[in-house]
Amino acid sequence: MTFRPKPHKAWLASLLLSAGALLGGVVPEAEAEDPLKVGFVYVGPVGDYGWSYEHNRGRLEAEKAFGDKIQTTYVENVPEGADAERVIRQLAQSGNDLIFTTSFGFMNPTVKVAKRFPKVHFEHATGYKRGKNLSTYALRTYEGRYVSGVAAGMMTKTNTIGYIASFPIPEVIRDINAAYMAASKVNPDVKMKIMWVSSWYDPVKESEAANALIDQGVDVILQHTDSPAPLMVAQKRGVKAIGQASDMSQFAPDAHMFSIQDHWAPQYIAKIQSVIDGTWKSEDFWGGFAEDLLVVASVNDNLPAEVKSAIKATYDEIKSGDLKPFTGPIISNTGETVVAAGHSLTDAELATVNWYIKGIDDKLPQ
Template structure:
C-alpha cells in the first residue's frame, strides 16, 4: 500500500517538474550563466566569495539573467562532465572557478564554440575561453605594511596552505612590505597543508602566538585563526571574505575578493557581443580587491598612510613587485625601474630576500 502511494507521489512530482520545465521553455529565454565551484559555498572563503559574485549578478540583471551553480566539484575527470552538462543545457557563459578546472574547461570549450568560458587562476586561453585572476598581492602588501607598523614583538605570523604560485606571490608581497617598512620584523610561516581545517588553523595561530607573534596573516579559508587571535589579544587580518565578526578586538581589516564587478562586466560583454578572449588581472583599481574598513585599533596615522598606499596602487604609481627585488640568494631578479610582469607573477616559485624559511619541496 505504502509503495503505491509513494509511486503515485513520485509520478505526480515528475509530471509537475515536466510542466514547470515546459513553461520555462515557453517564457522569454533569459541569458544563462553557469558557475562551477571547487568547494562548498558554505566555506565562508573562496567559493563563498564567488557565489556572492553570482548573487550580485542576479541582483544586477534581474530577470534577464538566470544563474546555475554546481558546488564541491572535484578537480579532475568529473569536472569535465559537470562543465559539459552546463554547456549542453543552454548556458551562454560558464565560469569555472578553480585552477584545476583548466584542461576540462578547454576541452569542453572546443566542443561548444558558441558558449563562452571564463576560467579563474589559469593561464591557457582559446577562442572562447578567457582567464581571470585577482591581484591578491595588492591587499597583502597593505597587510604587510600595517603589520610592519603595528607589531610590538617584531614577529608576524603567516598561516599558509600549499606552496603554489598564488601563495608564494602573497608571502613575497608581505615580505617586500616588511623589508621596506620594518626590516627588523620577522615573518614566521606555518604551512598547514590544507585550504580549510578550522582546528588546524587555530592550532597554528596558537603555536605562533606562543612564540611571540602578535599579528597573524593567513592564506587559508576559515576564520578560526581570527578567533584564536581574539581570545589571546593578538591582531589578525582577514582573508578572502570579511571576517570582522569573528574578532571584535583582533580584526584590523579584511582583504576581500570582490568578484561582482568583474562578473557583471563579463556578462554584459557577452550579452552585447563585445567579449574578447583575454587574460584578466584585476585588483584594487578595479574594486576586485577591497578592504571594506580599517578597525579603530589601528592608529589613525597608520590608517592614513595605508589609505595613501591604496590610492597609489589604484593610480598605478605603486606596484608591490616594482624593482629592485632580490631573491633569497641575493640575486637581483627585478631591476630598479622595472616591474615583475604578470606572466612571471603567474608562475612565481621563489621567495624574495628576507623570507626566513624555504619553499617546501
Template sequence: MRITTWMKATALSISTLLSTSVLADDPLKVGFVYVGPVGDHGWSYEHDQGRIAMKQHYGDQIETTYVENVAEGADAERVITQLAKSGHDLIFTTSFGFMNPTIKAAKRFPQVKFEHATGYKRSKNVSTYTLRTYEGRYVSGVAAAMATKTNTIGYIASFPIPEVIRDINAVFLGAKSVNPEVKIKIVWVNTWYDPGKESDAANALMDQGVDIILQHTDSPAPLIAAEKRGVMGIGQASDMSHFAPKSHMFSVRNVWGPHYIRSAEKVVNKDWQPEDFWGGFQDDILQIVSINPSLPQELQAAIKATQAKIKSGEFHPFTGPLLDNTGKEVVAAGYTLNDTELASINWYVEGIDATIPN
C-alpha cells in the same frame, strides 16, 4: 559595493540591450563552480556574492546555477562538463586547480564561453581572470609590521602555486618597507578551506611567537583563533570583522560582481573574446574594508596611504631591484613585473627564511 560611473553606464547599456533581446524568452544561462562552500565566508562566498549581484542586475533575463565544494581534478571536469551539457552559455570556474578541467571541457564544447579564475591557460573559448591580491597583501604587510610587538608575523598558506607565493612575497616586501627587523613564519596547510587545519596552523604560529596572523585560506578560523589568544589578524577575501571584533585589523575584500556583469554583457552583445583580466584597487574590485577603529591613528593613516599610492599607480610592489632569498637578482632596478611574470613567480624575496615546498 561602491557604484562607479562605469557600473552605472554598464547597467544602462545592459538594460537597454536586454529590453529588446531574445533573452526575454530565452534567459542567458550562467554556471559557477566553487572549490569551497558558499558559506566559507571567504573566497567562494565572495564569488557567490558576485553571482547574486549579477542575478540582481539582470533579474529574470538571466538564469544562474552554482555547484559548491567541487574537488580540484576529475570531479571538477565532471561538474564543468555537466554544466556545459545542460545548456549553460557562460561558465565561471573559480579555483586554480580547475584550470586543466576547464580547458578539457572547453575543447569538447566550443559553443560555450568559459572563464577560469587565477589560471594562465586560455583558448578560443576560455578567458582567465584574477585579482591583484598582491596589492592588498602589500598593504597587509605594512600594517602587520607596524603592529607587531614580537617582530614576527605569520602566514597560513594554502598551496605552493604562483598566486600564493606572489602574495607571501608582497606581504614581506610591505613589512620590510616599514620594519627592517620583521620576520615571517609560513605554515602550509595544503587546503583552501578546512577550518580545523586553519585553526591549528594559527595556533602553531602563535606558539612560535607570531602576534599578527595573515592567511591565504578561506575560513575565518585563523581570526577566531587569534581573537581567543589576544593576537591581531587580517581578514581574507571577504569582510571578516564580525568574527573577531577585537583582533580584526581590516579585511581585503574581493568584489566580483562588476566583472561578472561585464562578462555577461559581452556574451549578450556577441563581442566576448578570450582575455586575461586583472582587477585591483584601481577599479574597486579589490577593497580594504572595516579598518578597526581601535588601531592607532598612525597605523590607520599608513593603511590608507599605502593603498592610495598603489591605487593611483604611483607605486607597484614588484618594481626592482629585487633579490630572491638566495641573493639572485629577480627584478632589475626600475623594472616592474608584467602580468605574465606576476603569474609565474616561483621564488621567495630576500629575507624570507624558508623554502618553497614541491
C-alpha cells in the same frame, strides 16, 4: 564563436504586427527571449566566508542586475581534479552559455571541457591557459597583501608575523612576498613564519596553524585560506589578524585589523553583458584596487592612528598607480636578482612567480 543574441523583442513584435495587418489576421504576442544560462563552479562552500562566499555574492549581484535575462546555477565544494572536469562538463551539457570556474586547480579541467564545447564561453579564475572560447581573470591580491604587510610590520611587537598558506602556486607565493616586502620596508627587523596547510578551506587545519604560529612568537597573522578560523584563534589568544577575501570583522571584534575583500560583481556583470551583446572575447583580465574589485574593509577603530593612516596612504598609492609592489631591484632569498632595477613585473611574469624574496627564511614546498 561568439554568442548571437536573438532578435530584439520590440523589433520582432513590430514585424509580426506588420504581417498581421497585411493578412488581416490576429497576431500573437512576441515570445520573450530565453534567459542566458550562466554556471559557476566553486572550490569551497558558499558559506566559507572567504573566497567562494565572495564569488557567490558576485553571482547574486549579477542576478539582481539582469533579472530574468539570466538564469544562474552553481556547484559548491568541487575538488580540484577529475571531479571538477565532470562538474564543468555537466554544466556545459545542460545548456549553460557561460561558465565561470573559480579556482586555480580547475584550470586543466576547464581547458579540456572548453575544447569539447566550442560554442560555450568559459572564464577561469587565476589561471593562465586560454583558448578561443576560454578567458582567464584574476585579482591583484598582492596589492591587498602589500597593504596588509605595512600594517603587520607596524603592529607587531615581537617582530614576528605569521602567514597561513594554502598551496604553493604563483598567486600564493607572490602574495607572501608582497606581504613580507611591505612589512620589512616599515620594520627592517621583522621576520615571517609560514605555515602551509595544503587546503583552501579547512577550519581545523587553519586553527591548528594559527595556534602553532602564535606558539612560535607570532603576534600578527595573515592568511591565504578561506575560513575565519585564524581570526577566531587570534581573538581568543590576544593577537592581531587580517581577514582574507571577505569582511571577517564579525568573527574577531578586537583581533581583526581589517580585511582585504574581493568584489567580483563588476567582472561578472561585464562578462555576462558581453555574451548577451555578442562582444565576448578571450582575454587575460586582472583587476585590483584601481577597478574596485579589491577593497580594504572594516579598518578597526582600535588601531593606532599612524597605522590607520599608513593603511589608507598605501592603498591610495597603489590604486593611483604610483606604487607598483613588484618593481625592481628585487633579490630572491637565494641571492638571485629576480626583478631588475626599474622593471615592474608584467602580468605574465606575475603569473609565474616561484621564488621567495630576500629575508624570508624558508624554502618553497615541493
